Amino acid sequence: MRKAITGHKAVAEAMRQVEPDVVAVYPITPQSEIAEYYADYVHNGLVRTELIPVESEHSAMSACIGAAAAGGRVMTATSSQGLALMVEVLYIAAGLRLPIVMALANRSLSAPINIHCDHSDAYLCRDSGAVQIFTESAQEAYDYTLMAQRIAEDMRVRLPVIVNLDGFTLTHTVQPVDLLEDEVAKKFIGEFKPVHPLLDVDHPVTWGPFAMPDYYFELKRAQQAGMEAVPEVFLEVQREFSRVSGRNYAGFFEAYKAEDAEYVIVVLGSTAGTAKVAVDEMRARGIKAGLLKPWLWRPFPAWEIAEALKNAKAVAVLDRAFSFGTMGALFEDVASALYPLEKRPVLVNYIYGLGGRDTTVPDLVRVFEELPKIEKAEWALRYIGLRE
Amino acid sequence: MPSIKVLAEREEKRVRFTGGHTLCAGCAEPMVVRTVLNAIEDPVVVASPTGCLEVASSRFPATAWNVPWVHVAFENAAAVISGVEAAYKALKKRGLIDRRIRFVVFGGDGGTYDIGLQALSGALERGHDFLYVCLNNEAYMNTGVQRSSATPKCAAATTAPVGEVIPGKPQERKDLTEIVAAHGIPYVAQAAVSHLIDLANKVERAMKYEGPKFINVLTTCPLGWRTPRDSAIQQAKLAVETRYWPLYEVIEGRYKINYKPKERVPIEEWLKTQGRFRHLFRDPRGKELIAQIQAEVDRRWESLLRKEQCFGQEG
Numbered sequence: 001m002r003k004a005i006t007g008h009k010a011v012a013e014a015m016r017q018v019e020p021d022v023v024a025v026y027p028i029t030p031q032s033e034i035a036e037y038y039a040d041y042v043h044n045g046l047v048r049t050e051l052i053p054v055e056s057e058h059s060a061m062s063a064c065i066g067a068a069a070a071g072g073r074v075m076t077a078t079s080s081q082g083l084a085l086m087v088e089v090l091y092i093a094a095g096l097r098l099p100i101v102m103a104l105a106n107r108s109l110s111a112p113i114n115i116h117c118d119h120s121d122a123y124l125c126r127d128s129g130a131v132q133i134f135t136e137s138a139q140e141a142y143d144y145t146l147m148a149q150r151i152a153e154d155m156r157v158r159l160p161v162i163v164n165l166d167g168f169t170l171t172h173t174v175q176p177v178d179l180l181e182d183e184v185a186k187k188f189i190g191e192f193k194p195v196h197p198l199l200d201v202d203h204p205v206t207w208g209p210f211a212m213p214d215y216y217f218e219l220k221r222a223q224q225a226g227m228e229a230v231p232e233v234f235l236e237v238q239r240e241f242s243r244v245s246g247r248n249y250a251g252f253f254e255a256y257k258a259e260d261a262e263y264v265i266v267v268l269g270s271t272a273g274t275a276k277v278a279v280d281e282m283r284a285r286g287i288k289a290g291l292l293k294p295w296l297w298r299p300f301p302a303w304e305i306a307e308a309l310k311n312a313k314a315v316a317v318l319d320r321a322f323s324f325g326t327m328g329a330l331f332e333d334v335a336s337a338l339y340p341l342e343k344r345p346v347l348v349n350y351i352y353g354l355g356g357r358d359t360t361v362p363d364l365v366r367v368f369e370e371l372p373k374i375e376k377a378e379w380a381l382r383y384i385g386l387r388e
Numbered sequence: 389m390p391s392i393k394v395l396a397e398r399e400e401k402r403v404r405f406t407g408g409h410t411l412c413a414g415c416a417e418p419m420v421v422r423t424v425l426n427a428i429e430d431p432v433v434v435a436s437p438t439g440c441l442e443v444a445s446s447r448f449p450a451t452a453w454n455v456p457w458v459h460v461a462f463e464n465a466a467a468v469i470s471g472v473e474a475a476y477k478a479l480k481k482r483g484l485i486d487r488r489i490r491f492v493v494f495g496g497d498g499g500t501y502d503i504g505l506q507a508l509s510g511a512l513e514r515g516h517d518f519l520y521v522c523l524n525n526e527a528y529m530n531t532g533v534q535r536s537s538a539t540p541k542c543a544a545a546t547t548a549p550v551g552e553v554i555p556g557k558p559q560e561r562k563d564l565t566e567i568v569a570a571h572g573i574p575y576v577a578q579a580a581v582s583h584l585i586d587l588a589n590k591v592e593r594a595m596k597y598e599g600p601k602f603i604n605v606l607t608t609c610p611l612g613w614r615t616p617r618d619s620a621i622q623q624a625k626l627a628v629e630t631r632y633w634p635l636y637e638v639i640e641g642r643y644k645i646n647y648k649p650k651e652r653v654p655i656e657e658w659l660k661t662q663g664r665f666r667h668l669f670r671d672p673r674g675k676e677l678i679a680q681i682q683a684e685v686d687r688r689w690e691s692l693l694r695k696e697q698c699f700g701q702e703g
Contacts, residue, residue: 021474021475021478021479021482022471022474022475022478024467024470024471024474048478048481048482049478050474050475050477050478052470052471052474052514053514054467054470054510054514055506055507055509055510055513056506056507056510058463058464058467058507059464059467059470059506059507059510062460062461062464062467062468062470062471062507063467063468063470063471063474064471065460065468065471066435066458066460066467066468066469066470066471066472066474066475067471067472067474067475067478068471068475069458069471069472070433070471070472070475070476070479071475071479072471072474072475072478072479074471074475088461089460089461089464092460092461096460198433198456198457198458198472199433199456199472199475199476199479199485199489200456201431201432201433201455201456201487201489204453204454204455204456204457205456205457206446206451206453206457206458207456207457207458207459208446208458208459208460209446209447209448209449209451209459210442210443210446210447210448210459211447211448212447212448215448215449219448
């Protein structure tokens with residue numbers, strides 16, 4: 001059924017359909033509405049979830065870990081500083097192989113304090129061991145929240161999954177969203193199968209032991225194996241979701257007019273929508289422009305991205321956060337991916353949209369106009385929409 | 389109320405915390421852990437923050453725990469147990485569990501008084517059904533006897549050393565039991581490892597209540613207190629006799645002092661047996677500092693007596 005709703009409502013509806021055993025959540029702008037919608041569901045008896053209105057994001061993730069280790073299905077959501085506070089325990093959720101799904105309403109990190117969108121929060125937990133998915137629209141945020149549950153809970157993976165949606169741009173704007181019928185969504189999600197739950201008191205297990213140099217390395221290697229299993233599971237889950245939803249998800253990224261493109265923008269999240277308009281405008285001028293929008297960012301599908309970009313003349317990678325002291329994180333991912341190729345496109349890095357700075361179609365048209373003029377790959381940042 | 393015989397029988401029947409852990413010789417923690425777990429008949433799930441007990445009981449691939457046990461980090465045991473308890477309620481609602489399971493946290497004073505206080509306060513306010521036991525050994529013993537807010541005034545700690553200018557920890561210890569009582573939870577108590585039957589009785593009484601329960605147990609650390617390895621019980625007993633560590637309960641807001649020492653034993657008697665206070669008996673300023681410590685012990689004891697008078701169980 002199609003509804004005109006915000007990205008937040010779309011995520012909250014997906015959570016309602018998942019109906020986790022426990023939701024532990026702390027409000028923060030711009031994520032608060034997810035917490036509010038969910039509290040509303042609980043207080044009106046629409047779900048049987050135990051809601052834990054925790055006193056901080058650190059406790060939100062800690063309670064999620066306890067609930068997941070106990071044998072429950074759990075979800076949470078946060079933004080920005082909230083993620084920064086919980087990041088210590090996010091690493092532990094991954095290390096304990098707990099399938100916790102979390103919506104991240106992307107917002108800049110302080111200082112200066114700013115409530116608007118960029119990707120510095122997602123980048124902060126890049127190496128946490130959580131799977132990270134980026135979405136372009138409220139529809140994608142809804143769809144991937146459901147798919148994330150299946151990916152997280154797959155026995156080959158068993159890791160936390162973060163579904164990123166751009167703060168305000170997606171969270172607070174009303175868009176048409178096709179929701180699955182509750183029964184269809186619930187059937188797609190399936191029953192949760194806990195592994196060695198704490199609440200199985202007849203089979204006591206020790207969760208979160210301490211490992212010395214004799215075992216730590218092997219345990220972390222096993223965690224990496226879970227991450228390495230994600231791409232295969234991701235494609236399987238997309239196929240099944242496409243079948244039940246009638247929508248078409250296939251691959252780690254959306255390639256928009258990229259097949260024969262000479263000039264390509266690579267960008268995460270909602271700016272991909274703007275980039276599509278810029279691509280169309282360039283195509284109308286006879287310039288072979290294209291877009292590559294990764295859905296899956298961690299693990300990074302390097303080989304497939306290299307394949308998709310290998311025939312381009314020049315590629316602009318857009319990062320919505322600094323990785324201070326080096327190039328943007330997405331740029332470095334793409335640069336690494338292209339390295340094995342014998343003939344590589346010219347690669348440049350743009351930083352854009354920090355703290356909610358608007359990125360417009362003319363901004364991205366200018367990027368496409370600049371690309372043919374750049375003769376060789378650069379190891380220097382360029383900026384979009386910055387006063388200098 | 390559980391007798392020594394009952395506790396011993398339970399210990400023989402089902403060892404919940406086994407030997408083979410690596411806690412120090414003379415450490416009081418295992419006695420407290422066993423007594424608490426044996427005082428509870430129902431199945432339990434235990435959580436611990438990072439600390440002595442956690443490190444010494446869970447070195448992979450071994451474990452000293454014969455009950456489900458979880459450790460996540462240093463500051464969040466109360467939040468972790470909140471999640472475990474919420475999952476229990478959810479699974480019970482769905483008919484997936486029908487037994488009664490109890491939830492217990494064992495945390496040190498670092499994970500309870502200091503870095504974990506926010507998570508503890510949150511869990512108490514939300515009313516989760518669990519028992520939090522603080523194994524209070526009055527410093528960060530696991531990492532090498534650094535000061536905590538439970539460390540008594542003037543005690544030597546590695547981050548509050550006895551120097552030429554500052555003789556040990558300058559500040560008074562935090563009164564966490566009263567802070568917890570201010571949350572208005574059903575059951576709060578102070579206990580000591582020297583009074584194990586009192587502790588077992590307190591656990592049993594506590595578990596009759598739905599909601600958060602908290603017991604602050606003075607748990608001697610011979611290493612950190614610099615006392616002989618066979619002195620843990622004596623040390624805690626003297627702390628009770630000097631009124632430094634009163635045994636009392638706050639049940640549904642009503643105060644009850646469980647033991648009132650007949651004679652007033654000066655605090656000096658307790659201080660002089662511990663290496664961490666040795667400087668007080670060598671330094672010329674020592675006399676004055678001991679007098680200050682005594683005054684604070686007296687003040688807190690008086691305050692407790694008044695609370696019992698005003699908000700006693702009969703009153």
